Amino acid sequence: MTESLKDFAILLFIFVVLFACGGKEPEVLPGKVEGTVSIGIEVPFEEPLKEYGFMMLAAARMKVKEVNEARGIAGIHVELMEWEDVCEGPGIVQKARGLANEPGLLVLIGHLCANSLTRSRPIYESKGLPVITPAITHMLATSDDSDCMFSMIYNDVMYVERMASYLKVSGASDAALREDGTQEGVALIYEESRWGYFSKEVFLKEARRVELKVSEIRLYDPNRPDSMESILDALRRSGSKRIFLATSAYSTALVALTSKQIRWNPIITGSDSLLWSEMTRLAGNAAEGIILCFPFFIENRSEELKKFQNRFQKITKRRPSWIAAITYDAVGLGI
Template sequence: MKRVLGIGLSLVLTLGLLSGCGGTKAPAGDSNAGGNAAAVFKIGATGPLTGGAAIYGNAAKQGAQIAVDEINAQGGIQFELKYEDDEHDAEKAVNAYNNLKDWGMQISLGSVTSTPAVATSAETFKDRIFALTPSASAPAVLEGKDNVYQMCFADPNQGSASAQYIVDKKLGTKIAIIYKNDDVYSKGIYNTFVSKAKELNLAIVSTTTFTEDSQTDFSVQLADAKKKGADLIFLPMYYTPASLIFQQAKSMSYSPKYFGVDGMDGILTLENFDVSLAEGVMLLTPFNADATDERTVNFVKKYKDLYKETPNQFAADGYDCVYAYKKALEAAGCTPDMSAADICEKLVKVFPTISFDGLTGEKMTWAATGEVSKSPKGMVIKKGAYVGMD
């Protein structure tokens, strides 16, 4: 009896020693696999997964998931990705962020859209969790925060680059602007566009606005642009109000050129939208799903196979964020058993030193203030697809 008891105790001790040797490695290709924090880096993010801006949140999430699965399948560094729905609302985004913190988030993809990201970036700064947002472009997301970075163009860059592009390509001589005056994204781009237009002597003949509560009727704004002879309308906004502008302009027999920004990306997949209304719409974006390089072709094929649609820029930015994290974590010598705060301090030092090639740009670099440096691409919609202008 004593011998049997001794064998049992030995077995218990052996199992105990084995269980203390470290975390279980997450299976390759399964970003939601179990195991403890020593096995994987936990990436958390918030985005609009439901509601009017859901196309952006789901695209970023799905692009990031493809990158996570690819990296995990390689058998080296491992990630676990978790997105929480913020419905494009700042208060809900903070609640979602706190849920992610309770889950054990070590690094963050921030928030997808700018208004929630301003709120959650303040939390990541306070908690010392490094954040790399795929698409929240407002300057306030970064201001005063050494551990918050952007994969997308900042709003000031989009505004000034758009004005420069319109002048360089001689796209219009009399410009109207319609922007959303209660949205930090739209206002930020508008302000820098106007400043650059003045510098370039680009004539702005009409400036009108709208709000969240008035974004269904654009008859006044379009009438003003038409009356003042605008041959191009600049639209620093998301695709939903833009789609209504295209419809209402057609109904009043007004057919100016349109120039948008990255928030316009996704309009071709808007449910029940007549894509012929977007024919000829131009925008600056860092990603072209029709590009023929191997990296883009493979990503687009995987995305279409998994999600039955063409990826937009937000999907590509989400994908690039995860790969940029992989490069930075390896360069910094980070390991998954480190605390979020320790990882943060290492990434703060490393991110401004790396150069990164991705779907949305080659040789991308970051300033210590978090802004990315990469070149935008001019795109125009033709026959329901994006076509390069350069």
């Protein structure tokens, strides 16, 4: 394909996306600086999600720099506009209104927090602002009933379903068989929260479909952390060897720590929602061995990935995380 045809294809893609979301032609959407187009990114700047924000922002800046060094979009310079993703508080809606009315904003990359995206989404949609979320899996934030909302990874339903399927397949191994040759069941611990009930129902539905035996179901109240020991002790005495957690990252850390305290070593599994830095920070070495669904395999040795890793490390002096890689691709799609 010639350079002129590539440029035409890029502009045509932008035109189609904008009109699908009720936007305008890119020619009348200049960036804040004359001769530019603008894309936005919204990431956390503060703890406990600061590390994720750093990775996302560094990857976005790197991608925009590469695009501009390669003539931009059909010769037009790309401007990256940066905002903080505030996960909680009354300012979420007000910020979304200001962002959605930002002159010249072509597309938004973000958020990281499901709560802020869920509350901001109706405003973005009303203004026809396309949003690409690199890492949010929550169904309320990423459901596919919108022409303007795009997700880079699977949603929560898919992650939970895949873990149920994994437990079914892994349960056929010798290590998961009882002495009489029957398959070892899986214990389910779910948290007393909207997420906990949702994940429990998805897991049980998929378990029935794949004929995975769920041997125990236990409810955990996060307001009573002292109850975790009795829950795990009961599962240990029942002979359970594998657990699926429909819990928060904090509760998962508690499961890992408490299991170690009572000298029990079950196979602990869960969805990607447990994969937050707070879980590993709180659990420490007790987190070793937890099996989680993961949206990106950083050890993949493709040449393209090697180049990305090398460039990222050269710029930041840090090894890129999965969220950096997905954000890099999200910005590329947005541009």
